[in-house]
Amino acid sequence: MAVAGQIFGSFGALSSFPRRLLAREVERQGGHLRRGVTRQTACVVFGRGLLAKATEADIQARVEREAGEDRHLLSESGFLRLLGLAPATLTASLTRQSLIDQSALAPRLVDLLSLFDAFEHDSEPYSFRDLILARKYAGLIASGASWSVIARSVHRSGQIASLTALSLHHQGSDTIYARRAEGLSELDGQLLLALDVPDELALEELFAEAEEAEEAGDYDEAAAIYRRYLAIDRTDSVAAFNRANCLMAAGRETEAVHDYVRALKLDPTFAEAWFNLAGLVSERGHINAARRHLAKAIALDGEYADAVFNLAKLEFDAGNLGEARRWWIRYLELDRDSEWARTAERGVRFVNLHLLSKTAG
Incomplete structure (x- = not known):
C-alpha cells in the first residue's frame, strides 16, 4: 500500500511513536493523518491507548463498523512499518487460517489481537513465533482472560517475541502474569519508543x-x-x-x-466540511456560495449522495430546472431505494413535464 494520496484516520492514543511526528511523516509522503474518520478516510489506525480508554465492547463495535465501511485497518506497528519507521518483520509463511487452525484461537480474537500488536505480525503471513503466542493466548482465553486484558498486558514485556519463552498465566484479574523462578510476576517493562x-x-x-x-x-x-x-x-x-x-x-x-x-x-480536501458549510450559508441566503461549496464537496467525493441531492434541491429552488434535473439524475445513480430517491424521481418527472409543457406551448 502506498501512503501518497491516502487519508488515514486514528482512534486512541498512539503509544509507540509521537503522533505529531507520524503526521509530519505521512504529509511528507503525500498523505494525511486525522483523528477519527471522515467519508474520505481509507485507512484507520487503532492506537493502543484505546485499550485504556474504551470498553472491550466499544472497541469491537468500532472495529466492526470501520471494517464494514471497507476501510483498511492498521495496528500501530503496521502503520510504522508502512511509513518505513519500523523495520519489516522477519520472514513468515503462516496464513491467517493456518494460525487459527493450529492454535484454536477464534478468528475474531486473532484479528483483534493482531490489530493491537499482540503478535509479531499485524496481519498475514504470520510467523512460527506468532503461532506459539496464539496458542498461549488461547490458553489464557480458556482460563477466563479477555483479549483486551491480554493486549494491554503483553506490551509491558517490551519485545512481543520475548513472550514465547515465558509461561503466561491469568488469575481472575485484569493482568497477565509470567511464571518465573521466583514465582508469578507482572510483565513489567517500558513501551517501545514511548516518547x-x-x-x-x-x-x-x-x-x-x-x-x-x-x-x-x-x-x-x-x-x-x-x-x-x-x-x-x-x-x-x-x-x-x-x-x-x-x-x-x-x-x-x-x-x-x-x-x-x-x-x-x-x-481543503475535507468534503464534509464543504457540505456542512454549504448548508449553513444556504440557510442564511447565500445561494451562490452554497452552490460553490456543494460543487466542491462533489468534486472531492463524486459519490457524496447527500451533496448531490442538496445541490439538486438548491438549483430547483433557484429556478434552474435543467441543472436540478441533471443532479437529481446523478443522485438516482447513487441511490435508487430510499425516500430521498423517491423525491428525486418526483423532481425529475416534474421538470420533464414542465419542459414538455413549455415545448408544447
Whole structure:
C-alpha cells in the first residue's frame, strides 16, 4: 500500500511513536493523518491507548463498523512499518487460517489481537513465533482472560517475541502474569519508543471528552472542550469541524462558520466540511456560495449522495430546472431505494413535464 494520496484516520492514543511526528511523516509522503474518520478516510489506525480508554465492547463495535465501511485497518506497528519507521518483520509463511487452525484461537480474537500488536505480525503471513503466542493466548482465553486484558498486558514485556519463552498465566484479574523462578510476576517493562506519551495521552483524553459531551447533546460544553483542544493542537481539522458542528447545534451559527472555514484552511480536501458549510450559508441566503461549496464537496467525493441531492434541491429552488434535473439524475445513480430517491424521481418527472409543457406551448 502506498501512503501518497491516502487519508488515514486514528482512534486512541498512539503509544509507540509521537503522533505529531507520524503526521509530519505521512504529509511528507503525500498523505494525511486525522483523528477519527471522515467519508474520505481509507485507512484507520487503532492506537493502543484505546485499550485504556474504551470498553472491550466499544472497541469491537468500532472495529466492526470501520471494517464494514471497507476501510483498511492498521495496528500501530503496521502503520510504522508502512511509513518505513519500523523495520519489516522477519520472514513468515503462516496464513491467517493456518494460525487459527493450529492454535484454536477464534478468528475474531486473532484479528483483534493482531490489530493491537499482540503478535509479531499485524496481519498475514504470520510467523512460527506468532503461532506459539496464539496458542498461549488461547490458553489464557480458556482460563477466563479477555483479549483486551491480554493486549494491554503483553506490551509491558517490551519485545512481543520475548513472550514465547515465558509461561503466561491469568488469575481472575485484569493482568497477565509470567511464571518465573521466583514465582508469578507482572510483565513489567517500558513501551517501545514511548516518547512524549503523557502529552499525547492528554490530547487524546481531551478529544474523547469533547466527543462524549457532543454525543450527550451538551453542545456548548463540547464546543468549549474542542476549543481547549485546538489551543494545544492548532492543526487538527477534524476537531475544528466537530466544534463547528457543535456550534451549529447550539445555534451559534456565526462562530460555526469560522470553524468550518478553519477546518477547510487546515484541510481543503475535507468534503464534509464543504457540505456542512454549504448548508449553513444556504440557510442564511447565500445561494451562490452554497452552490460553490456543494460543487466542491462533489468534486472531492463524486459519490457524496447527500451533496448531490442538496445541490439538486438548491438549483430547483433557484429556478434552474435543467441543472436540478441533471443532479437529481446523478443522485438516482447513487441511490435508487430510499425516500430521498423517491423525491428525486418526483423532481425529475416534474421538470420533464414542465419542459414538455413549455415545448408544447
